[in-house]
Amino acid sequence: MDPDGKRVAIMAAAERLFAEQGYTPTTMADVAKAAGVAVGSVYRLFPDKPSLLAALHKRMEARFVGVMIEGWNKGETYPDKFAPMIVAIFGEAARRREIMPLYAMTKDMAGAADYAPNMLMIETIARLYTDGVDAGAFRQIDPIVQAHVGFAMVEGGLRAWMTDPTTPRLTVVTETLAELFRRTFVK
Amino acid sequence: MDPDGKRVAIMAAAERLFAEQGYTPTTMADVAKAAGVAVGSVYRLFPDKPSLLAALHKRMEARFVGVMIEGWNKGETYPDKFAPMIVAIFGEAARRREIMPLYAMTKDMAGAADYAPNMLMIETIARLYTDGVDAGAFRQIDPIVQAHVGFAMVEGGLRAWMTDPTTPRLTVVTETLAELFRRTFVK
Amino acid sequence: MDPDGKRVAIMAAAERLFAEQGYTPTTMADVAKAAGVAVGSVYRLFPDKPSLLAALHKRMEARFVGVMIEGWNKGETYPDKFAPMIVAIFGEAARRREIMPLYAMTKDMAGAADYAPNMLMIETIARLYTDGVDAGAFRQIDPIVQAHVGFAMVEGGLRAWMTDPTTPRLTVVTETLAELFRRTFVK
Amino acid sequence: MDPDGKRVAIMAAAERLFAEQGYTPTTMADVAKAAGVAVGSVYRLFPDKPSLLAALHKRMEARFVGVMIEGWNKGETYPDKFAPMIVAIFGEAARRREIMPLYAMTKDMAGAADYAPNMLMIETIARLYTDGVDAGAFRQIDPIVQAHVGFAMVEGGLRAWMTDPTTPRLTVVTETLAELFRRTFVK
DNA sequence: AATGAATGAGGCTTCATTCAT
DNA sequence: GATGAATGAAGCCTCATTCAT
Numbered sequence: 006m007d008p009d010g011k012r013v014a015i016m017a018a019a020e021r022l023f024a025e026q027g028y029t030p031t032t033m034a035d036v037a038k039a040a041g042v043a044v045g046s047v048y049r050l051f052p053d054k055p056s057l058l059a060a061l062h063k064r065m066e067a068r069f070v071g072v073m074i075e076g077w078n079k080g081e082t083y084p085d086k087f088a089p090m091i092v093a094i095f096g097e098a099a100r101r102r103e104i105m106p107l108y109a110m111t112k113d114m115a116g117a118a119d120y121a122p123n124m125l126m127i128e129t130i131a132r133l134y135t136d137g138v139d140a141g142a143f144r145q146i147d148p149i150v151q152a153h154v155g156f157a158m159v160e161g162g163l164r165a166w167m168t169d170p171t172t173p174r175l176t177v178v179t180e181t182l183a184e185l186f187r188r189t190f191v192k
Numbered sequence: 193m194d195p196d197g198k199r200v201a202i203m204a205a206a207e208r209l210f211a212e213q214g215y216t217p218t219t220m221a222d223v224a225k226a227a228g229v230a231v232g233s234v235y236r237l238f239p240d241k242p243s244l245l246a247a248l249h250k251r252m253e254a255r256f257v258g259v260m261i262e263g264w265n266k267g268e269t270y271p272d273k274f275a276p277m278i279v280a281i282f283g284e285a286a287r288r289r290e291i292m293p294l295y296a297m298t299k300d301m302a303g304a305a306d307y308a309p310n311m312l313m314i315e316t317i318a319r320l321y322t323d324g325v326d327a328g329a330f331r332q333i334d335p336i337v338q339a340h341v342g343f344a345m346v347e348g349g350l351r352a353w354m355t356d357p358t359t360p361r362l363t364v365v366t367e368t369l370a371e372l373f374r375r376t377f378v379k
Numbered sequence: 380m381d382p383d384g385k386r387v388a389i390m391a392a393a394e395r396l397f398a399e400q401g402y403t404p405t406t407m408a409d410v411a412k413a414a415g416v417a418v419g420s421v422y423r424l425f426p427d428k429p430s431l432l433a434a435l436h437k438r439m440e441a442r443f444v445g446v447m448i449e450g451w452n453k454g455e456t457y458p459d460k461f462a463p464m465i466v467a468i469f470g471e472a473a474r475r476r477e478i479m480p481l482y483a484m485t486k487d488m489a490g491a492a493d494y495a496p497n498m499l500m501i502e503t504i505a506r507l508y509t510d511g512v513d514a515g516a517f518r519q520i521d522p523i524v525q526a527h528v529g530f531a532m533v534e535g536g537l538r539a540w541m542t543d544p545t546t547p548r549l550t551v552v553t554e555t556l557a558e559l560f561r562r563t564f565v566k
Numbered sequence: 567m568d569p570d571g572k573r574v575a576i577m578a579a580a581e582r583l584f585a586e587q588g589y590t591p592t593t594m595a596d597v598a599k600a601a602g603v604a605v606g607s608v609y610r611l612f613p614d615k616p617s618l619l620a621a622l623h624k625r626m627e628a629r630f631v632g633v634m635i636e637g638w639n640k641g642e643t644y645p646d647k648f649a650p651m652i653v654a655i656f657g658e659a660a661r662r663r664e665i666m667p668l669y670a671m672t673k674d675m676a677g678a679a680d681y682a683p684n685m686l687m688i689e690t691i692a693r694l695y696t697d698g699v700d701a702g703a704f705r706q707i708d709p710i711v712q713a714h715v716g717f718a719m720v721e722g723g724l725r726a727w728m729t730d731p732t733t734p735r736l737t738v739v740t741e742t743l744a745e746l747f748r749r750t751f752v753k
Numbered sequence: 754a755a756t757g758a759a760t761g762a763g764g765c766t767t768c769a770t771t772c773a774t
Numbered sequence: 775g776a777t778g779a780a781t782g783a784a785g786c787c788t789c790a791t792t793c794a795t
Contacts, residue, residue: 034764034765037782043780046779046780053766054766146372147364150364153351153352154345154349154369157344158344161342161343162344164340165340168340178334182341185341185376219789221790231790232754232792235790241790417759427786428785520742520745520746524722524738524743527729528723528743531718531719531722531725535711535714535719539711539714542714551708556711558707563749593767595769603777606776609769
């Protein structure tokens with residue numbers, strides 16, 4: 006297995022186990038075994054257990070930011086950017102449904118005082134929104150509030166969908182959410 | 193110290209320590225010491241560590257539900273119920289600012305698979321909203337989505353406020369949030 | 380077993396195992412097992428492994444200093460103090476023959492940078508010697524050199540005896556050593 | 567780098583690291599890195615970690631024996647052989663001051679039960695002394711005691727000098743030590 | 754009921770050693 | 775011969791939980 010493949014395997018195993026059983030209950034030995042490598046190999050790639058979780062968080066966030074921007078750019082006019090963005094985010098969430106619990110796994114991370122998860126997403130939302138304000142498309146509200154509430158609405162939508170994660174529901178939830186976004190932020 | 197006072201002391205200690213250092217890093221001995229009781233006494237009142245956290249969650253949620261309903265009832269007409277409700281929630285959050293991190297501490301609870309935190313709040317929000325729909329005051333949208341998104345908006349607002357938890361900001365954040373609620377849910 | 384008995388048992392076990400197998404090769408589990416207690420109990424009495432060794436060092440040194448002074452005081456006149464002192468030290472060494480290797484176990488003690496073993500003995504030797512100088516019985520030489528060399532001579536004598544630790548040899552070694560001390564330090 | 571240069575580099579690195587941090591805390595990877603070679607190369611030259619330490623001990627001892635004999639031979643008459651020998655030993659010790667802690671690193675060597683460090687020096691001392699006895703220059707005392715105590719006196723002198731390792735002190739310590747040797751062993 | 758000493762399973766992490774490249 | 779990634783056994787230590795006093 007090439008070194009990159011090993012890193013990939015370890016992250017995949019950790020992602021699955023952390024999401025399934027929780028961070029603390031999962032042992033580094035569990036991760037190594039599930040990845041098909043030795044414990045020592047995990048430690049050569051990630052200095053310790055918190056770092057492994059941090060790497061997963063980072064990657065997950067990068068993916069969400071990526072699809073979010075992609076979706077946003079699909080919409081031609083400003084109000085029409087919401088729907089494709091939300092669809093894109095939910096698509097990613099659907100694809101990675103079983104690892105979504107990772108999002109809740111920050112506070113108990115040992116020594117994570119400085120790790121600010123979701124910050125990249127919140128900042129990205131703030132930027133996209135500000136562009137819309139500059140373009141005269143969105144109402145001018147407090148940008149901090151906007152970013153946090155905007156992000157939270159997506160989170161809430163995802164949790165709503167999680168109560169019944171089927172395709173028909175996906176349509177209902179994303180459409181409702183897009184409508185709420187429009188009502189909330191569009192002039 | 194009477195048994196009730198002991199229970200109170202233990203919960204207060206645990207609340208503070210869990211919030212400050214995280215659930216896993218806090219030991220039962222830490223809790224006992226901070227509460228001024230013996231470890232055995234903690235175990236006589238709470239069967240195990242997860243139960244202690246669950247009790248804290250439950251109490252915190254009950255408090256939030258209480259002030260939320262109280263605030264809601266302060267508003268005379270339906271659209272005017274949002275602002276006092278939000279103010280009440282934020283007041284409670286401000287009062288208990290340092291224990292808010294407890295909210296993030298559910299996923300990693302050992303064996304907590306079946307513990308659904310915030311459910312009482314989400315259900316209460318759903319009920320209040322449904323009343324408003326029945327009264328013809330609110331738009332009819334998917335109630336699941338509504339409840340989750342409504343709750344998430346409050347969470348997001350709280351997080352926004354946490355970035356600068358001062359009294360002037362409190363006003364800005366609550367007013368903005370009330371406005372977003374009105375735009376989102378009022379007919 | 381009373382708490383003090385537990386401490387005694389742990390120290391006895393550690394002393395024997397460290398001396399027999401070396402410090403690093405001996406595990407805390409070995410010590411606990413040999414002492415008939417749980418690992419956790421060892422850790423309640425000694426914060427970590429180096430502390431356990433340090434406690435042994437301290438006790439061993441205190442014992443040696445005790446018998447050394449006792450022996451010294453047995454001698455009436457100054458030159459006659461050497462022989463009983465040396466006999467006393469060797470008596471103690473004979474009694475604890477199998478733990479003498481502990482003396483060599485300082486350098487590799489993790490984080491022992493500040494632990495100065497034998498310092499109490501060296502200082503005691505310096506003091507006894509200085510008294511003799513003040514009384515006009517001993518030659519005046521550099522006290523630092525005196526103390527270190529005096530201590531080393533005892534060490535060397537002990538090692539010489541260790542090559543054949545029998546009672547007849549004990550007599551030969553202690554008498555020779557006393558003679559060397561007299562020649563070296565007496566006016 | 568030729569194989570011999572590699573051996574030299576590894577020993578130099580190990581010597582420095584063992585002396586600085588201790589034997590157990592130093593890893594074979596540390597040694598390899600400091601020597602600028604791969605771990606595997608260390609293992610091609612030294613079968614395992616204890617062997618590496620043994621090689622260092624052996625070399626250090628050979629050096630001391632070498633300078634000791636050289637110094638000894640500088641003295642014309644028997645009593646005058648002590649001073650140059652001691653000066654030579656201390657010169658070597660001064661040159662290699664920072665690696666002197668290696669001397670303390672024998673007992674904890676894993677599986678070193680059979681390794682008797684300093685034996686070459688002690689035997690050499692015994693031989694030189696016996697020659698002096700045969701030549702009628704030294705008092706006849708137990709040779710085992712003589713050798714061990716003689717060696718220990720040098721050790722003690724070195725430790726005394728270590729408490730203030732300056733050139734002026736060097737003179738004081740070596741002269742005092744030579745005097746003690748003369749008093750102790752010369753007829 | 755209260756106490757806190759005792760227990761020991763189990764986690765994280767290290768590192769000597771090997772061996773495929 | 776050289777490299778250094780891989781291995782996995784094993785150690786230190788923690789801490790939830792129990793139970794004798």
